[in-house]
Amino acid sequence: MAFNSTSHSPSTQHEDSVPPSTSRKAGGWRAIAYILGNESFEKLASMSLIANLTVYLRTKYNLGGIFLVNVVTIWTGSSNVLSIAGAVVSDAYLGRFLTLLFGSISSLVGMGTIALTAAIPELRPPACHEPSVCEQPRGWQIVVLLLGLLLLATGAGGIRPCNIAFGADQFDTRTEKGRARLESFFNWWYFSFTIALMIALTGVVYVQTNISWAIGFAIPTVCLACSIIIFLIGRRTYIIRKPQGSIFIDMAKVISASIKKRKVNLRQSSDHTFYSPATDEELEPTKLMLTDRFNCLNKAAVILDSSELDCQGQPTDSWRLCSVQQVEQLKCLVGIVPVWCSAIGCFVVMDQQNTFGNLQGIQMNQFLGPHFKVPPAWMGNTSMLALSFWIFIYQSLYLPTSRKIMKRDARITLKEKIRTGIVMSILCMVMAGIVEKKRRESALKHGSHVSPLSIGFLLPQFVLSGLTEAFAAVAIMEFFTVQMPESMRSIAGAVFFLSLSIGSYLSSLIVNIIHVATGKNGRQPWLGDHDLNKNRLDYYYFIIASLGVINFVYFTFFAGNYVSSKKAITTGGDLQLDNHSISQSRKFSA
Incomplete structure (x- = not known):
């Protein structure tokens, strides 16, 4: 969600x-x-x-x-x-x-x-x-x-x-x-x-x-x-x-938020709400979809309480709550x-x-x-x-x-x-x-x-x-x-x-x-x-x-398993890596 x-x-x-x-x-x-x-x-x-x-x-x-x-x-x-x-x-x-x-x-x-x-x-x-x-x-x-x-x-x-x-x-x-x-x-x-x-x-x-x-x-x-x-x-x-701002800072925020929410168990419930704001297509033509590779990083985008968002729908603490886009960008680098x-x-x-x-x-x-x-x-x-x-x-x-x-x-x-x-x-x-x-x-x-x-x-x-x-x-x-x-x-x-x-x-x-x-x-x-x-x-x-x-x-x-023979799957403005790449990354999941 x-x-x-x-x-x-x-x-x-x-x-x-x-x-x-x-x-x-x-x-x-x-x-x-x-x-x-x-x-x-x-x-x-x-x-x-x-x-x-x-x-x-x-x-x-x-x-x-x-x-x-x-x-x-x-x-x-x-x-x-x-x-x-x-x-x-x-x-x-x-x-x-x-x-x-x-x-x-x-x-x-x-x-x-x-x-x-x-x-x-x-x-x-x-x-x-x-x-x-x-x-x-x-x-x-x-x-x-x-x-x-x-x-x-x-x-x-x-x-x-x-x-x-x-x-x-x-x-x-x-x-x-x-x-x-x-x-x-x-x-x-x-x-x-x-x-x-x-x-x-x-x-x-x-x-x-x-x-x-x-x-x-x-x-x-x-x-x-x-x-x-x-x-x-x-x-x-x-x-x-x-x-669009420093992606390296965004990556640091994702790591920080993941550590702060390390006790969240994503496997116990599928009802978690993830923060996924709409993106400006001119600034970010490709919106990344949430994947289950490096699943431990997904915790950074989980909304645990409504107080984590202000009245405009923005995170009150960007080092505790990150967007799905930020999480997936870090995954791209780790991958x-x-x-x-x-x-x-x-x-x-x-x-x-x-x-x-x-x-x-x-x-x-x-x-x-x-x-x-x-x-x-x-x-x-x-x-x-x-x-x-x-x-x-x-x-x-x-x-x-x-x-x-x-x-x-x-x-x-x-x-x-x-x-x-x-x-x-x-x-x-x-x-x-x-x-x-x-x-x-x-x-x-x-x-x-x-x-x-x-x-x-x-x-x-x-x-x-x-x-x-x-x-x-x-x-x-x-x-x-x-x-x-x-x-x-x-x-x-x-x-x-x-x-x-x-x-x-x-x-x-x-x-x-x-x-x-x-x-x-x-x-x-x-x-x-x-x-x-x-x-x-x-x-x-x-x-x-x-x-x-x-x-x-x-x-x-080892490393060759991360080089898929398939193309990235692109649908409209959303992009998700193919299943082969995801399956190779699951060994690092929480």
């Missing part, structure tokens, strides 16, 4: 939005064109730094060893973890449009700062060619560098949780046509920014490595300016949803946790190629022919090519062909995609370990710092890393988004990037643990030396592969 109220919380904050009549005409692929254009330029800029940051810090700041790895991984992780703050600001105060705009401006200033460190020699330590005698940067030089990285991380925190969510806002997912377009959007979103990444990893990285770091960082700075201009040009085509944990395992593998993959390339034969030298960061192109090739084949060839032959949509399920991605991550680390073992042996055999082994031997591990992203990352991003109502899509984006950040932090933690554990009693640690030939990076890769096997078992026998 549900108690309905037409009142709305006065604490909800709003921004000026597109009028209802305009909103119906806005959105769709016309708006997506501007969003993808903005995303492509932004990714071109950010990835041209991410792909080559390790090389830049190694060659221009004379950093190396554990400190270098920590700077890169912690910055990468911070860029992603700030997505949570960006999601809160977006959902509670600014809305996705303004959060994206301010995030882009912060990134522009940050990239400009990094460009200055490359253009002004005084902002860096003196150039050096011998790692053992290189002068380290001074404290204030590190501060300037970290300031630029902090601004970039702050900008990423605003852009990453909102870009995908803002694109998803342009479709009506209450219809089958809208849901199909949303899935296509995910694929084309990944495809478009992957093309931008390949441009960044070829043209921009080549300029940085072989022509000028200053020019190489000025290019992404201009690209960020272009992304802001494109985003603003498309302003009138967007559907802009109003912020993705098992898959979220598995996602972190995949992202640990993907993180290796941005650091150790590039370091391997630095100590390999980079020449193709007598004159052409391949920048190590170019190897990331193979990951992007593999990802783009798979998405193009799947979207443009596989799906149309399957419709013609089978007379139905034979899409690969999310569960199958994620499982395949985990397998690819294991193979990636095994291959990386084999190549590193061969690289190290050949360098020691020839007594040289740089191995005569061609950098082309890194191709398989980078291709497998790209396929890990093509299968697992795309599917995980889609899973997080479709499991959330429209009002929580920024949260879905933040959770996705939070898993990336934890993957980076976990990678840094594993590196430091291995460094300490293997360096005891005066022994040479597996990791940490500036010279990879003195390390045992191959052993490290095999350890990560072993963790991937554990992740595969975990997903196959």
